[in-house]
Amino acid sequence: MNGSKVGRVFSGARPTGRQHLGNYLGAIRNYVALQDEYECVYCIVDLHALTTIETTENLRENIHEMALDFLAAGIRPEESIIFIQSHVPQVTELHTILSMVTPLGKLTDLPTFKEKVRQNPNNVNYGLVGYPVLMTADIVLYKTNVVPVGIDQAPHIEFAREVVRSFNYRFNTNVLIEPEMKNTEVPKVIGIDGKDKMSKSLDNHIEIADTPEETLARVMQMVTDPQRIRRSDPGNPDVCNVFSMHKIFSSPDEIAMVDVECRRAGIGCVDCKQLFAKNLNKRLAPFRQRRAEIEKDPNHVQDVLKDGARRARMIATQTIAEVREAVGLY
Ligand code: SF4
Known part of the structure; x- marks a missing residue:
């Protein structure tokens, strides 16, 4: 870790394409500010997206547009790691290992799972149940110290901390770090309909890259x-x-x-x-x-994401080696 930074931050965001004002005020400007203090790892969570999306037709474009917005907003790729979740396959291995120390009942009791079931009654897939475990794997794979979250996300981090404790206790180790929460003020940005939270799916948003x-x-x-x-x-x-x-x-x-x-x-x-x-x-x-300016170089975003994945894999490879050793895998 860079010596001038006080710890490592991780945050994952679903690939939702061009970002809107709600994304900007709720997450992106905070991502930018955190770079001054922390080593930042920002992940575009394409695997998470698969749990609910109906088609992957726009997935690549959505990732590209979102990364472009992040970079234009001030995420500094020479300093921070920005990458695509599935480009670091170690996360799926860690997800599997962590799933062995996670009681199923705990997952199905989570309010977020119940909410997802309500929203997608015809697509209650296994990935949806394991979502918080994959999220925990995302966080701990990169030896994260701090996760910036709004107050409504706090239970997810508490869940991740419990999984880490279970793992470390079960395998008598301390290789996984319990992440701390950094409560961030996330303003509720109401859409142009004046009713609901700004969201693309409700078409009540204002895109920051609009003319x-x-x-x-x-x-x-x-x-x-x-x-x-x-x-x-x-x-x-x-x-x-x-x-x-x-x-x-x-x-x-x-x-x-x-x-x-x-x-x-x-x-x-x-x-x-x-x-x-x-x-x-x-x-x-x-x-x-x-x-x-960034768009003038058609390869820039791809190069940044590629380099981010390379740097993320270096951390992940080390963590997975320690995890395998702790578990006793041959
Ligand atoms: S009601 Fe009309 S004038 Fe008053 S704050 Fe709203 S937009 Fe502005």
């Missing part, structure tokens, strides 16, 4: 204070998603202005949205410029 014109068009579709029907009606910014976004992307003066003017119908929703879109586009401009 300024596309962004403006999406912003203009945002649902505002439902009580404000006419331009002359006073609005309530406290219940308006556009105002929540202003709080993140606009200046303090602009936020204060909207807060006051909306309540006395001094500003209309069209103007308010245009202001937000302008600020959002301004904030995303450097990212979009970097993205366009």
Whole structure:
């Protein structure tokens, strides 16, 4: 590990293609910031994706677009490891070994498993049950010290810690490290429908790589204070998603202005949205410029992912050798 860093962070993200504002605010900007303090291992978890996706048709493209967004947002591949999960096959071996110390009942009792069963009643596959074990393998394979998670993900890390303890106890070893949680503030970003969490599947998202014109068009579709029907009606910014976004992307003066003017119908929703879109586009401009630069080299993303997998395999090979030794495999 690099001597100037305080530990190793691991985080996995499903390959969902071009990223939206919710991904950016909830994960990507945190990924970028963590690089200053930690050695970071960022994994695009394609195997996890197989548990629920219906087709793999867009998988490669989704991985490429997502990695491109990560790099353009500021993930530094010369420092951090960014790679595709299935390019390090040791993770599946560790998954199998860890599954031997994981009680089945514990897996089927997990609220996340029950939720997945509810969402995909016609595809309750074995991979879905073992998902948390594979996730644990992801984390511990890279000798992770810290996993950044929002509070709702905390049970997953606690689960991983329990599996590590079981393994170390069963085989009288300490080769696997119990990961610590790093609670990160993950804002709940509501989609343009003003109802649900921003998500591609609900088509209520704003992609960060959109053009300024596309962004403006999406912003203009945002649902505002439902009580404000006419331009002359006073609005309530406290219940308006556009105002929540202003709080993140606009200046303090602009936020204060909207807060006051909306309540006395001094500003209309069209103007308010245009202001937000302008600020959002301004904030995303450097990212979009970097993205366009990276795209000029069609092999860059692939080269980065290849090199990331090579470096990840070096750590994984060492861990697996220690695990095999501890277990007593011949
Ligand atoms: S003026 Fe702005 S904050 Fe007020 S309801 Fe319209 S969009 Fe929302």
